[in-house]
Amino acid sequence: MITIENYCPEWQTYFEKFNRAWIEKYFVLEDIDEYVLSNPEEAILNDGGKILFAVYRGKVIGTVALKKVDTDTMELTKMAVGENYQGIGAGKMLCQAAIDKAKDLSVKRLVLYTQSALKPALGIYRKLGFTDVTIEQGKYKRADTKMEMILNDNLLNNQYPIRKYKEPEVITEEMCASYIDVIALFPGNIKSAVMGLDDKQLDTPYRKGGWTVRQVVHHLADSNINCFARIKFALTEDNPIIKPFAEEKWAELPDAKHISILPSLSILEGIHERWTILLKGLEKPYWDRTFFHPELNNCQTIAEAMAKYSWHCNHHLAQIKNLKKQMQWK
Numbered sequence: 135m136i137t138i139e140n141y142c143p144e145w146q147t148y149f150e151k152f153n154r155a156w157i158e159k160y161f162v163l164e165d166i167d168e169y170v171l172s173n174p175e176e177a178i179l180n181d182g183g184k185i186l187f188a189v190y191r192g193k194v195i196g197t198v199a200l201k202k203v204d205t206d207t208m209e210l211t212k213m214a215v216g217e218n219y220q221g222i223g224a225g226k227m228l229c230q231a232a233i234d235k236a237k238d239l240s241v242k243r244l245v246l247y248t249q250s251a252l253k254p255a256l257g258i259y260r261k262l263g264f265t266d267v268t269i270e271q272g273k274y275k276r277a278d279t280k281m282e283m284i285l286n287d288n289l290l291n292n293q294y295p296i297r298k299y300k301e302p303e304v305i306t307e308e309m310c311a312s313y314i315d316v317i318a319l320f321p322g323n324i325k326s327a328v329m330g331l332d333d334k335q336l337d338t339p340y341r342k343g344g345w346t347v348r349q350v351v352h353h354l355a356d357s358n359i360n361c362f363a364r365i366k367f368a369l370t371e372d373n374p375i376i377k378p379f380a381e382e383k384w385a386e387l388p389d390a391k392h393i394s395i396l397p398s399l400s401i402l403e404g405i406h407e408r409w410t411i412l413l414k415g416l417e418k419p420y421w422d423r424t425f426f427h428p429e430l431n432n433c434q435t436i437a438e439a440m441a442k443y444s445w446h447c448n449h450h451l452a453q454i455k456n457l458k459k460q461m462q463w464k
Contacts, residue, residue: 136195136224138231141174141185148194149174149185152214160252161276170212174199183208184239186231188215188224195219198228200235206242206286226258233262233283242286243343247277257431263298267343268382282343292341295452299445305437310413310421313437316444318410320451321403324354327454328395335463336395340453345385347457350450352390353381355398355405361443362409368425368436369416378429413440 141149150171157163170177174185181202188196196215200208210232215224236244246264248255259281269280284293302309328336328351336348345353360379367374384390421437457463 136188136190136222136227138227139187139189141179141187143175145187145194145197146174148187149197149199149212152197152216153212155217156214157276160249164275166274170199170201177201182239184232184235185212186228186235188228190219190222190224196224196228198232200232200239200241200244203245208236208239208241208244210236210244210246225255226262229258229262233285237285242284244283244285246281247274248279248281249276250279266382268386292453292456293344294449295456296445296449299442299449301438302441305421305435305441307418310437310440313440313444314410314413316447317406317413317440320447321399321406324351324402324447324451324454325399327451327458328399331463335461338457338461340457344453346391347454348392348395349385349390350454351395352393352398353385354447354450355401356384356390357381357446358402358405358409358443361439362405364425364439365409365412365436368423368439369420373424373426373433375426375428378427 153167153171154163157167178185178199178201183202184200186198186200187194194216196213196219198213199211201211203209210229213225213228213232215228233244244264245267246259247269248259250256256279262283264281264283267280267282269277273280328347331347336351337346339346340350356379364376367376416436421440422435424433424435425439426433
C-alpha cells in the first residue's frame, strides 16, 4: 500500500534524486531546477509551500511539491517517481494528494507547467480536472503547456457558470433534437449578448486569468468551424482521425486578440445555419457514425460530439452573461 508523507530533511536526497533523474531523462536541468532541488526548504517550504512523498513498503518512491505563486495560487511542481516504481499509480496518487493539500490550505487556484510530448502525464492531469490555459513566456525553457485547476467555488462558478461538461450515459432522439435547437439559436443568442459592448468591455477578461470577451467570441468561431468539419468528416469517411487544434495558442493570434468581433459573428451565423440544416437532415443511424480523437485517444459518435458542443456553446455564452451581470453592464 502506498502512503503519502510530509517532507522531512532526511528525504531531501530523494526529492533531488527522483527529479534530477526524470528531468535529465527527457530534458536538460535548468538553473531554477538546480536551485530548487538543492535548496527545497529555502525555495519552497519557507514561503509556505509543501513537499510530499509517496512511500511504498517502507521505501520512498516518489515526490511532488506545491510552490506558492501568490496569495491565491500555488504551482504543482517537481513531481517524479523512481524508475523502478513507475506504473503502480504513485504519480496519480501524488497528484491527488497535492490537490487535497492545496484545498486544505484554502488555495483558490493550482497551476502546473508541462510538455505536450508527455502524453501520459497530460492524461493524468486532465482526468484529475486540470484544464489548458495560456502559457506565459520564460517560466521553463522545456515547458510549452500550462494547466490550471480552480479550487475556489466563486472562481469555479466564473469559469464554469453552467458547471463542467458531464458526458451523458445515454443520448436519446429527444436529446439530439435539443442539441439542434441550441445550434440553431446560438448565433442570435451570442450576438444579443455582445452587441453594444465597447472595446474596453470586449477586452475585459471574463474571469481573472481568463480570455477576454473578444477572445471568447473569436474562439467560438474557431471551435465551431472545427466541430462542423469533424461532423462532415465522420459522415463521409470511416472513423476518420480528426486534427485537434491548439485553442489556447489560436486565442493569442492577432485575429483573435485585436480585431472586431463582427467577422466571427458572421462566421457563426453561416456555419450554424448550414450545421442546423445538416443535422436536421440526418437519419438516426448517422448520429452513431464516429471520428477518432488522437489527443483523447477515443472514438466519438456524432451524437456525443453534439452533446459536448451544445454544452460548449452555452458554456461560453454563460461566461459572458455572468461577466455582464457582475460588471452591471446592460
